[in-house]
Amino acid sequence: MTDSDIISNFLKSVDVKSNEKVFSEFQLVLKVLRYPKKQIVLKENQIGQFAYLIIEGAARSYYLHNGLEVHTWFSFEGEFIGSLRNHDGLPSRETVELLEDSILLSFDMMRIKELMKIFPEITNFIYPVINEYAQFLEDRLFYTHLKSAKEKYDALIAYQPQVLRRVPLTFIASYLGISRETLSRIRAK
Amino acid sequence: MTDSDIISNFLKSVDVKSNEKVFSEFQLVLKVLRYPKKQIVLKENQIGQFAYLIIEGAARSYYLHNGLEVHTWFSFEGEFIGSLRNHDGLPSRETVELLEDSILLSFDMMRIKELMKIFPEITNFIYPVINEYAQFLEDRLFYTHLKSAKEKYDALIAYQPQVLRRVPLTFIASYLGISRETLSRIRAK
């Protein structure tokens, strides 16, 4: 897939009904990035103005706590990396690192906000994206809240089965808040 | 405060810049509700079309798990009750019950969605609300993720100090995923 294929696929998917002018302006704030495994997309405490959609690949998000990496989420195709707070000039609480060679679609949020002032109709196709993202967060919050290690593990598998296939056990254990030994034993049934 | 004071305060706070027509149409989908303590606002598995903003009072959200109430959140003045999934016709995962006599502002989301089709400019003042809500969820998700009982307790106190004053210990323990005995001991330092 070429870069422009990726961009036009995305624009099709959000159902842009705006005029040609908006359409072409909007393309300019999108950029396709191809990064190798282990590339760091966002650093903890860093202020960034970009949102990234994973077109292909996977990423892990974590923060350092007493020198240890505590994982907060794993992202795959079709999911956004980076949090909304970044787009309001607040520093990132997490580091995001790619787990595989990946293709990302970056959104220059600064420029999108400026565009929104000029073409208010852009809101109409940003809105569903934010709305869906918020529902996605509600889901995560609900499943994250389950307490026993086994329940959280099962929920993660049910909700994101690819985690098991694509993420090292150590990271999953850190995400679930249990030791890797315990996770290893849970899996051994 | 009269009902119309409450409504106009809200409309002022979201900074409606639309024309008079939209303004008056929008008022019709808002309704002020005054409920006593223990009133159930939303039942688990129920499909509802309303969002509620707490003007005054407090609420707890929980779901039943093995016959026990597992708390997922406590809400106070200025916060929304009910999740976005409800507005898309999905059943609620939680029951929401008032902890105090409360004043709520209800939003008929069905009718708001219809209004959005007729007056697309409404999106411009729904959008910041959803955006803020999503950021609020990101915050919750981040703090909820901390694992040790003590850390979660401290984060809750830092993030929502009123919880300690206005919510029974038993509910807080259920929220933190620890027994009330342990929470009692943590507090005793």
Next chain:
DNA sequence: CCAATCATTTGATCTATGTCACAAAATCAT
């Protein structure tokens, strides 16, 4: 204002899960 209910505390065990230590297996780089 008092009985009755409900919420919190404290003590004595018990258990799931953490920690440490090392072995086995998988993955990576030259």
Next chain:
DNA sequence: ATGATTTTGTGACATAGATCAAATGATTGG
């Protein structure tokens, strides 16, 4: 390929926090 490094699995032991029990303290409704 093959040795090196990183990831996963298993055993022995320690411990935070669960559970059970029962006393004390706070709220509520008649």
